[in-house]
Structure formats: C-alpha cells, structure tokens
Amino acid sequence: MILTGAQIAREIEGGSITMIPFDKECLTTNSYDLTLGDEYLVYASEILDPSKNNKYEVKKIPNDGLVLKKGEFVLCHSKELLGSDNFVPIIHAKSGIARLGLFVHITADLIDIGSKGNVTFQLYSTLPVRIYSGMKIGQVSFWETKGEIELYKGKYQGSSGPRASESYKDFKIEDDLR
Amino acid sequence: MILTGNQIRKEVVKGDVIIDPFSEDQINPNSYNYRLGDDLIVFGDDNKQKTVKIDEGGYVLEPGVMYLAATKEVLGSNKFAMRLIGKSSIGRLGLFLQISADLGHVGSVHNWTLELVAAHKIRIYPGMIIGQITFWESKGKISVPVETYNKFNEPQESLFKI
Numbered sequence: 001m002i003l004t005g006a007q008i009a010r011e012i013e014g015g016s017i018t019m020i021p022f023d024k025e026c027l028t029t030n031s032y033d034l035t036l037g038d039e040y041l042v043y044a045s046e047i048l049d050p051s052k053n054n055k056y057e058v059k060k061i062p063n064d065g066l067v068l069k070k071g072e073f074v075l076c077h078s079k080e081l082l083g084s085d086n087f088v089p090i091i092h093a094k095s096g097i098a099r100l101g102l103f104v105h106i107t108a109d110l111i112d113i114g115s116k117g118n119v120t121f122q123l124y125s126t127l128p129v130r131i132y133s134g135m136k137i138g139q140v141s142f143w144e145t146k147g148e149i150e151l152y153k154g155k156y157q158g159s160s161g162p163r164a165s166e167s168y169k170d171f172k173i174e175d176d177l178r
Numbered sequence: 179m180i181l182t183g184n185q186i187r188k189e190v191v192k193g194d195v196i197i198d199p200f201s202e203d204q205i206n207p208n209s210y211n212y213r214l215g216d217d218l219i220v221f222g223d224d225n226k227q228k229t230v231k232i233d234e235g236g237y238v239l240e241p242g243v244m245y246l247a248a249t250k251e252v253l254g255s256n257k258f259a260m261r262l263i264g265k266s267s268i269g270r271l272g273l274f275l276q277i278s279a280d281l282g283h284v285g286s287v288h289n290w291t292l293e294l295v296a297a298h299k300i301r302i303y304p305g306m307i308i309g310q311i312t313f314w315e316s317k318g319k320i321s322v323p324v325e326t327y328n329k330f331n332e333p334q335e336s337l338f339k340i
Contacts, residue, residue, distance in 0.1 A: 048298050048301070050267070106273065106274050107276050110208070110266075113182070144180070145181070146182065146315055147183075147184045147188065149184070152206075163270070165268070
C-alpha cells in the first residue's frame with residue numbers, strides 16, 4: 001500500500017517519517033515534493049570503475065542556474081533530510097521535470113528502510129536543461145512493508161550533499177570466475 | 179506491501195520466492211542484490227548483434243549505447259510481483275540497468291535480461307553486484323502468466339512484432 005499525502009503528513013507529525021524541513025505545500029495526493037540542493041558532483045575519471053574510488057569534484061550550482069548539456073550526468077542532492085524506520089521511500093522525478101527530458105535517478109529509486117539523509121539525485125539530461133537550487137525536482141512516495149523490519153546500517157547513512165558511489169568499499173566478484 | 183529483507187528470506191525458505199543461487203549476504207533491508215552474468219550482447223551498426231563474454235578484466239561500456247546482459251541468479255516468484263532495479267552505488271556511477279521496464283510478472287522465474295545504458299564510460303565485471311530486486315504482495319486472483327520472455331535465461335533481444 002502506498003501512503004496518501006494526508007497520511008504522509010500524519011506520519012511526519014507522528015515521527016514515523018523524517019522530513020526536514022517539512023512544508024505542507026510540498027504534499028501531493030500520494031507523495032511529497034523534493035527540492036534541489038545547492039551542490040553538484042562531477043566525476044573526474046574518464047572511465048568509472050566500480051572496484052575503485054573514482055575521483056570527483058563537488059561544486060556550487062550558480063545563482064543563475066546550471067546548464068546540463070544533452071547526455072550530461074551529474075550527482076545532486078535533495079535539500080530535505082528524509083527517511084523512515086516504518087515505510088520504504090521510493091524516489092521519482094516530478095512529471096514536469098521528466099517532460100523536460102531530465103532523469104533524476106538512474107534505475108536506483110529505492111531507499112532502504114532506516115536510511116536517513118539527503119537523497120543523492122542522479123541527473124541525466126536527454127536535452128539541454130537549466131537547473132536551479134531550490135527548484136522542485138523530484139518526489140518521494142512511501143510504501144507499507146510486510147515482514148520483520150531490520151533497519152539500514154549501510155555506508156550512505158546520514159548523507160549530506162551529493163554522495164559519490166562507494167561501490168569499491170564492498171566490491172567483490174565471484175571466486176569461481178577468478 | 180513491499181517485503182522486508184527478513185520476509186524475503188522466509189519466502190525463499192517456503193519456496194514462494196525463488197533465488198538461485200541464494201546468499202544471505204545479498205539481503206538488504208527491503209530488497210535482494212543480484213549479480214551480473216558474464217554474457218553481453220553488443221549491438222553494432224545496422225543493429226547487428228554479437229554476444230561477448232565479459233572476462234575478469236572487465237568490459238568498458240560506451241556512453242549512450244544500449245547493451246543487453248542478464249542476472250547471474252534465477253529470480254522469480256509465483257506469488258509476488260517484482261521490480262528489478264539498480265543499486266544506488268551503480269546509479270551513482272551513471273549506469274542504467276533497465277529502460278523503464280522494471281516490472282516483473284508473478285510467475286516469471288528465470289535469469290532476467292538487463293538493459294544497460296551508461297551515462298558515463300564505465301567498466302563492468304562479471305559476477306559483480308549490480309542491481310536489486312524487490313517483491314510486492316498482490317491483490318486479486320493470480321492468473322497463469324503467458325509464456326513470453328520468462329523462458330529465457332540468456333540476455334534476450336526484443337521479440338516485438340507489429
């Protein structure tokens with residue numbers, strides 16, 4: 001079951017969903033709108049390698065916005081700090097953003113239950129587009145679970161700002177292939 | 179309702195979720211990590227395709243090109259609907275694993291085809307943890323699935339016909 005906007009508000013007020021800051025204006029019928037933070041991250045390596053710590057730079061989005069070229073890929077973050085110990089959050093683009101050809105995540109929409117922090121958006125533009133800090137860019141929905149809950153204790157817990165991939169920390173390939 | 183990691187483990191024991199091979203290490207709070215198989219379909223000019231083996235040195239994907247691969251595990255359920263998605267660690271490196279077709283039908287049990295598109299040049303390795311699958315309770319009578327792509331265990335290209 002997916003939570004309605006009214007239920008999301010109730011769960012935030014009751015403490016089962018963390019949403020800082022919380023603004024009632026951001027509630028939709030069955031999600032909560034997320035705004036773009038002011039930093040972005042670009043990788044410096046020509047070839048990204050999940051087994052390595054890939055070099056990157058974090059920069060500020062200028063006041064007059066940042067233009068993403070067609071096919072450009074950057075990591076950004078939500079202004080909001082969010083998470084839940086009771087519901088599973090799933091990230092989506094706003095349809096108004098998707099209609100501009102901008103992906104906000106790269107097939108990684110699922111947030112683990114118990115994970116709290118700024119969401120890292122994976123922006124990929126299919127057309128040139130200008131983005132602004134503070135704009136509504138995504139939305140988060142919350143889903144009921146079945147089964148005993150074990151909370152997230154992973155490496156991205158407590159993220160602040162855009163977080164680069166840390167896949168190298170637990171990278172392994174099958175022994176039988178070595 | 180989405181199954182928690184603990185519930186996925188229970189359903190695997192009961193046989194209502196099939197994950198083969200199954201490893202405790204790959205359970206997340208509300209999903210299960212799947213690995214990349216070692217076959218990759220590469221499309222050349224005029225859509226001609228060839229299958230290559232990804233060796234242990236890895237294979238570099240070019241940005242903006244679509245490749246097909248498959249999960250190393252057989253994954254499925256006769257009771258729960260599924261969503262096959264990426265890991266955030268891989269999304270943060272700009273690698274798409276599905277092209278907006280994430281839904282798995284109740285009754286599909288096989289090695290799933292992955293649609294890989296890189297936003298940035300990236301090296302992939304066979305057997306690496308690449309994505310995750312979630313399981314969802316359904317409401318209503320479950321009908322027998324029509325046999326389509328669920329019979330394929332290798333990366334399978336589109337069979338779409340007009």
